[in-house]
Amino acid sequence: MTDSAPSPVASLAPARRWWILAVIGVAQLMVILDNSIVNIALPSAQADLGFTDAQRQWVVTAYALAFGSLLLLGGRLSDLFGRKAAFITGLVGFALASGLGGLAPGFGLLVGARALQGAFGALLAPAALSLLTTTFPSGRDRARAFGVFATLAGSGAAIGLLLGGALTEYVDWRWCMYVNVVFAVVALVGALVLLPAHPAQHRPRLDLAGTLTASGGLFCIVFGFATAETSGWTSWVVYVFLAAGVVLLAAFVAIQRTVTAPLLPLRVLLDRHRGGSFLTILVLTTGMFGVTLFLAYVLQQDLGFSPVMTGVAMLPMVAAIMSVSTSAPALLLPRIGPKPLIFTGLLLGAGALFWFSFLSPGSSYAGSVLGPLIVMGLGMGTAMSTSINTATLGVDPRDAGVASASVNTMQQVGGSVGTALLSSIAGTATAASLAIAGTSPRTAALAGYDRAFVVASLIFLVGAVVCGLLVPAGRPHATPAATRAGDGARALPSTADDSWGGPDSVPTPTPVTARTGEGGLVGRVLDGSPAGRGPVAATVTLIDASDGAQVGRARTAADGSYSLSVPRPGDYLLVCAAPGARPVAERVRVAATDLAISRDLWAPAG
Numbered sequence: 190m191t192d193s194a195p196s197p198v199a200s201l202a203p204a205r206r207w208w209i210l211a212v213i214g215v216a217q218l219m220v221i222l223d224n225s226i227v228n229i230a231l232p233s234a235q236a237d238l239g240f241t242d243a244q245r246q247w248v249v250t251a252y253a254l255a256f257g258s259l260l261l262l263g264g265r266l267s268d269l270f271g272r273k274a275a276f277i278t279g280l281v282g283f284a285l286a287s288g289l290g291g292l293a294p295g296f297g298l299l300v301g302a303r304a305l306q307g308a309f310g311a312l313l314a315p316a317a318l319s320l321l322t323t324t325f326p327s328g329r330d331r332a333r334a335f336g337v338f339a340t341l342a343g344s345g346a347a348i349g350l351l352l353g354g355a356l357t358e359y360v361d362w363r364w365c366m367y368v369n370v371v372f373a374v375v376a377l378v379g380a381l382v383l384l385p386a387h388p389a390q391h392r393p394r395l396d397l398a399g400t401l402t403a404s405g406g407l408f409c410i411v412f413g414f415a416t417a418e419t420s421g422w423t424s425w426v427v428y429v430f431l432a433a434g435v436v437l438l439a440a441f442v443a444i445q446r447t448v449t450a451p452l453l454p455l456r457v458l459l460d461r462h463r464g465g466s467f468l469t470i471l472v473l474t475t476g477m478f479g480v481t482l483f484l485a486y487v488l489q490q491d492l493g494f495s496p497v498m499t500g501v502a503m504l505p506m507v508a509a510i511m512s513v514s515t516s517a518p519a520l521l522l523p524r525i526g527p528k529p530l531i532f533t534g535l536l537l538g539a540g541a542l543f544w545f546s547f548l549s550p551g552s553s554y555a556g557s558v559l560g561p562l563i564v565m566g567l568g569m570g571t572a573m574s575t576s577i578n579t580a581t582l583g584v585d586p587r588d589a590g591v592a593s594a595s596v597n598t599m600q601q602v603g604g605s606v607g608t609a610l611l612s613s614i615a616g617t618a619t620a621a622s623l624a625i626a627g628t629s630p631r632t633a634a635l636a637g638y639d640r641a642f643v644v645a646s647l648i649f650l651v652g653a654v655v656c657g658l659l660v661p662a663g664r665p666h667a668t669p670a671a672t673r674a675g676d677g678a679r680a681l682p683s684t685a686d687d688s689w690g691g692p693d694s695v696p697t698p699t700p701v702t703a704r705t706g707e708g709g710l711v712g713r714v715l716d717g718s719p720a721g722r723g724p725v726a727a728t729v730t731l732i733d734a735s736d737g738a739q740v741g742r743a744r745t746a747a748d749g750s751y752s753l754s755v756p757r758p759g760d761y762l763l764v765c766a767a768p769g770a771r772p773v774a775e776r777v778r779v780a781a782t783d784l785a786i787s788r789d790l791w792a793p794a795g
Contacts, residue, residue, distance in 0.1 A: 351500020
């Protein structure tokens, strides 16, 4: 196996990369919008198809169970069979399932279509994020691209309320399913025209035991929280499924430590930057679902807004997310790193949620909702963009799909936890208020929402402290200082916590010779020990010396050769990681991108 060939997107024109982002964005928006659109359409669908209130939850739960339990498998399949193929398959399958749901004559087919949507969504969502990761591997363009992606992730539910309300009110509930076909066709045409081929270069055997335990564990967790939302925390089913989920996920971790081709390599999770980012995403989605769920009730039941106007009322938060996620991380992330941005974003979210807890029967939109909505948007935009960017930064290309699936899994689990936990807290507080003589149902409901907002605020506050402690300080790809003047080599940290490349970083040899080659940076990594054992398996990384951003990465072939594309003229650090030697790097100056520069790297025994 070799990853040494240049990335298929390395030579893409800048304009084409942004068009690819548009394609990915349409697909991501389709997946994000789906749940909130369907929630708006449910009352009309129930009246049309004649299913009961008890059956209604399965229209939502069927999607959540399939999507949440199959995400890791979907991410690994995109690594094994190619990201473009997974992306297109997911698009086509999601569109067909949506069309089937729109045509459903009864409850059973509608639920089946929703489960199919979840299954194909679990293939599509990780492929979309991994395509974004490989299309924008580094630099400020990456920060801006992930800002756009985070805007969709953070505001998709609010946009779904607007679109779902308009379709339900002015057309028909079935168009809440058909609209996905429109999104999918647009994204499919763009994918076929714009996406370069992403053939899988590494196809290990699928980890069947890991797949079964991970899918089973996530299924049990999502089902347990979904049952808690509908049946309450007194139901024994909740605790049986949650306990089974914990046991299965523990077994999954144990399996990943021993198998040769794990479904989710633990190196993806154990890096502190990525681990802190995954936790941030979990916290953000826990609170975000509470905001959209409870505010939708407040705006419609207490302030008298229509479904369409409820969506319009959420737009200031969408605008705040969009403005900050596409600007602040792009400017600040390369300079100060993710730690302060994640901490600040979570604190802003905690403040906004606490502000919402003061809602009362006399509250107005301008006086009590607009302000915290904007603050919530600023916090979400700052933390979500930074955490999604960081969670996928520096991941080995062969793990890009499953790392992206981990991001989606955190979002799904966070949504399930937030909806179940906050709904049960609100319900308990509402019941307690109703027990007080003279309390109106409206006042009791608001008291329940206020209690849920306080708890969500505390979750954000604790998350800010934990994530702030977990994520290391410093900017990504920080250029290390020279070991000594004139030696031409730069020592790099040998631990995963200090290397932005992640826990799979390994020691690097010393570069010594140069020769004329063909295209970009090419060469071989050879054993420099007295025994002279020939080629060495290694990872070669190219870092832009001007801003410390990683611009290329490759693994050596069987003969020790590597090839890296150079994006533009300038100074770079060429770093090679191989077992048995201390990390070092050589500065390489590129006068023109069409020059052929070669470096043979020798790995002395460490």
